[in-house]
Amino acid sequence: MIELRSDNTAGVAPEILAAVQAANAGSALAYGGDDLTARLQEVVRTVFEHPTARVFPVTSGTAANALALSAATPPWGAVLCHRSAHIITAEGGATSLFGGGAVMQGVDGAHALIEPELLRAALESVRWGDPHESQPSVLSLTLPSDLGTAYRPDQVAELSATAREFGLRTHVDGARVANAVAALGCSPADLTWRAGVDVLSLGATKNGALSAEAIVAFDDRIADELVYRTKRAGHVTSKMRFQSAQVAAYLTDGLWLRLAAHANMRMAELVAGLQPLASYGVRLQERVDVNLAFVELPERAIEAALEAGLLCYRMSPTSVRLVTSWQTTPEDVVVAAAVLREAVSAATR
Ligand SMILES: Cc1ncc(COP(=O)(O)O)c(C=O)c1O
Missing domain, CATH: 3.90.1150.10 (Aspartate Aminotransferase, domain 1)
Structure with missing residues (x-):
């Protein structure tokens, strides 16, 4: 065979299993109050070259997306994403559930990548301020896309700049973002916050972790909301140290x-x-x-x-x-x- x-069918990378094993020594404070979670915070800030980024471990990519987006949109908001995006095609409406009814709207573009002109046209056609229409509030880029194509940093920057012009924040569904960073040969910072990304769903499970993903918030207001939203959604796990150990090992030494x-x-x-x-x-x-x-x-x-x-x-x-x-x-x-x-x-x- x-x-x-x-x-997703692959096992757990030995380095990550070793990190879980090492985290198993002794006891540690629950609910993220442990040293490994504090260390993960520092690792994320170093790898993303962002001194105030905040990280929230969660257990699935769907949770990462739905929570990150819910923290960035009001309930009457609309999340714009490519028509093929996982959040709109394959997450059972989780973003709408966590977002209090926020909707997702598809935008087109060749190669499963949103085209800047089509994003602008979609934003220009909104009846802003009309309560009858969901108000676009977040642009979500799937990077790489569900069809395996990746935006370059300059493309992310162009799209996020257009989004910002209309008051939208930018989210990246990075379930496989490591594959994109590796393929593009760029820095994680250049592909994310330096290109205007406010919040990232950082995938790890598909690439060797054991049901551990993380939300990385580059915007403090989003992070402040995530403190409560992750808890209410059941993602502030009592033995968070085992997830934190995985994501920290994952990001350390370029693993x-x-x-x-x-x-x-x-x-x-x-x-x-x-x-x-x-x-x-x-x-x-x-x-x-x-x-x-x-x-x-x-x-x-x-x-x-x-x-x-x-x-x-x-x-x-x-x-x-x-x-x-x-x-x-x-x-x-x-x-x-x-x-x-x-x-x-x-x-x-
Ligand atoms: C692009 C993308 N985003 C998010 C997810 C959701 O991840 P999970 O299955 O861990 O909820 C997937 C999973 O296949 C994915 O391919």
Whole structure:
């Protein structure tokens, strides 16, 4: 079996398990009053080069997004995001629940990235001050997007500047932000607060943590709200030190970027391995910036590949999603590419 269904299927990185083990010595104050949570605060400020950033560990990406957004929008607000964004397509309306009824509105753009002109047009068409219409209050950028494409820092800056012109704050859904930072080769600060981001959902689970994610607030007013909102939502866990230890280990000595670069590299190798299939009509449906690829294949080839033990999600009868992780090996990629090549040539014989 070759695992390419999701990076969520991967295990826990040994360095992170070791950090949990180390945190298990002795006792510590509950609810984030422990030394490891204090250390995480310092690690986040160092890694993001932001002296007043505040971090809130939570247990899922959905919670990170819904809580971060609820702290940044009034209940009558609208969160603008790309039409394909996870918050609007795959979180069961969690943002609206936590946001007291705030709605999400989709904006278009090629490659699952919001286009600046379309954002401006959406904002210009709002009846500002009219209580009959939800008032846009936050721009949420999924980075990388659900289709595996990433905004560059200058693109984030342009979008957040437009948003700010209309009084909106900017949130980043960074469930895989490490993969984007690693692929772009930029600093975490340049991709976030220096580009106008007010609050970040910092993913860690997909990239090697054990159900630990964090919200990083670069804006004190958002952080002040999160103190209460995280508690009311049940995310101020009593043994927070085990989550804090994970996220701190993740961000220390570049572990998060090494794990992400590994996943990205495996995907680049896989894409290269599929190149010979172009003559059979096999094509990538989207640009591959990180560790996700969407591939169009003959229906029979997909069936044959699945039967041969390639684990992947079928998006339609003729397309699949392939995802590599920190755990995918170069050998996995060689075998996966061979299985797909064989399946395609058999299907087109
Ligand atoms: C882009 C993105 N954001 C948020 C999430 C939500 O994370 P979780 O499944 O931990 O709630 C996911 C999960 O697949 C995701 O892909």
